[in-house]
Amino acid sequence: MSPMHSNGPIGNYDLVKKINMEHAISTILKYRPLSRAKIASLTGLNKMTVSSCVDLFVQKGFVVELGTTGTSRGRPPTLVDLNEKAGICVGIDVEINQFTVLVTDLLGKKLDSMIIPLQSKDPFFFVDAISGILRKLEKDHAQRQLGIVGVGIVIPGYYNIRTDVVDYSANLQEWNDFPLRSELAKRVPGLTVHVNPASYAGAMGEVHFGGAKAADHLVYVTSSWGLSVGVYSKGELFTGTTGTAGRLGHSTIHMNGKKCTCGSRGCWEMYASIKALYELLETTPQEMTIADIVAGIERGDSRITSSVHELGHYQGIGLANVINAYNPRVICIGGLLALLGPTLINSIWNTLREMIPARFLLGLEIYCSDLGELGVAHGGVSMVLRQLSTTIIENSLMG
Ligand SMILES: [Zn+2]
Numbered sequence: 426m427s428p429m430h431s432n433g434p435i436g437n438y439d440l441v442k443k444i445n446m447e448h449a450i451s452t453i454l455k456y457r458p459l460s461r462a463k464i465a466s467l468t469g470l471n472k473m474t475v476s477s478c479v480d481l482f483v484q485k486g487f488v489v490e491l492g493t494t495g496t497s498r499g500r501p502p503t504l505v506d507l508n509e510k511a512g513i514c515v516g517i518d519v520e521i522n523q524f525t526v527l528v529t530d531l532l533g534k535k536l537d538s539m540i541i542p543l544q545s546k547d548p549f550f551f552v553d554a555i556s557g558i559l560r561k562l563e564k565d566h567a568q569r570q571l572g573i574v575g576v577g578i579v580i581p582g583y584y585n586i587r588t589d590v591v592d593y594s595a596n597l598q599e600w601n602d603f604p605l606r607s608e609l610a611k612r613v614p615g616l617t618v619h620v621n622p623a624s625y626a627g628a629m630g631e632v633h634f635g636g637a638k639a640a641d642h643l644v645y646v647t648s649s650w651g652l653s654v655g656v657y658s659k660g661e662l663f664t665g666t667t668g669t670a671g672r673l674g675h676s677t678i679h680m681n682g683k684k685c686t687c688g689s690r691g692c693w694e695m696y697a698s699i700k701a702l703y704e705l706l707e708t709t710p711q712e713m714t715i716a717d718i719v720a721g722i723e724r725g726d727s728r729i730t731s732s733v734h735e736l737g738h739y740q741g742i743g744l745a746n747v748i749n750a751y752n753p754r755v756i757c758i759g760g761l762l763a764l765l766g767p768t769l770i771n772s773i774w775n776t777l778r779e780m781i782p783a784r785f786l787l788g789l790e791i792y793c794s795d796l797g798e799l800g801v802a803h804g805g806v807s808m809v810l811r812q813l814s815t816t817i818i819e820n821s822l823m824g
């Protein structure tokens with residue numbers, strides 16, 4: 426909007442048009458497919474306004490009109506739907522030694538995925554590798570009206586939303602203070618890039634694609650080698666001032682406990698992560714893989730199940746704090762811990778029932794994520810999809 430118009434009648438007209446479009450497109454995304462009349466009744470907009478918005482979306486190719494299949498006499502209304510082929514979303518899950526790229530359509534349906542080894546921990550290695558992939562995707566999908574709608578990068582650490590640099594990654598310290606988004610923008614300009622920690626992306630992925638679809642209040646605990654928490658409440662993630670809220674893996678559960686990498690003692694993640702499980706089992710991932718542990722649970726191996734029970738007990742102590750702080754409806758366990766399934770969940774419940782009065786546990790659901798190895802990358806895609814209506818409006822208003 427030009428400054429000349431910002432206070433005049435045209436400025437107001439543009440703003441009203443934008444707000445109407447926002448209502449129309451978010452209603453289509455939420456209730457698709459539906460008729461123009463239904464959009465009008467759901468939004469309270471008049472039918473002419475709805476039709477002019479929808480016509481523009483159709484003309485731009487972002488929305489399609491579905492053929493009517495009604496057999497009744499009289500003309501059944503034409504339904505409108507999102508054109509899921511109008512663009513692609515890219516979700517990237519960066520781990521310590523590899524990164525996974527997931528390409529989806531605008532409904533989040535997988536079109537392609539690939540795993541690339543992170544041969545060097547130098548952040549420039551990643552930026553160069555992912556730039557090449559994104560440029561190729563831009564070329565391969567150039568015929569789609571919106572091209573690459575956005576890129577959601579999930580990192581094993583935090584991203585400072587104030588200074589726009591990697592804040593802290595305990596397991597990928599070479600990336601600390603790295604301006605990931607601006608370095609990427611130098612190589613592939615014009616892309617919308619979101620960077621988030623695995624706990625936030627995991628929470629959004631569960632809401633969008635996983636078992637937490639109807640949850641208004643969700644806590645997602647991601648635990649592999651570290652442990653962190655993502656809090657989702659009524660459509661928003663709780664990020665804190667700089668985007669590092671949820672470092673609960675470093676809340677103290679033992680005053681004089683084990684020394685942690687963060688410098689403190691007795692941190693929750695020292696007792697309730699996969700790292701802790703290996704300590705309890707007195708073994709290493711080289712000697713016993715996660716798959717071996719899962720197989721051990723299934724065949725009732727007493728040493729393995731008792732270690733998982735102990736882990737679940739500590740998981741429960743930390744979760745009691747989480748429940749008291751956030752009053753969630755759903756708690757989802759993600760990361761490698763999710764593979765431990767009901768054995769872990771049962772132990773968590775046993776501890777919670779000892780620690781918290783029953784009334785505060787009413788209606789609470791705790792489950793392990795079943796999104797599997799692409800779960801976190803799906804979280805990256807959901808970061809892009811939650812901005813989809815804005816992207817469609819911006820592109821509708823162009824040219
Ligand atoms: Zn710590």
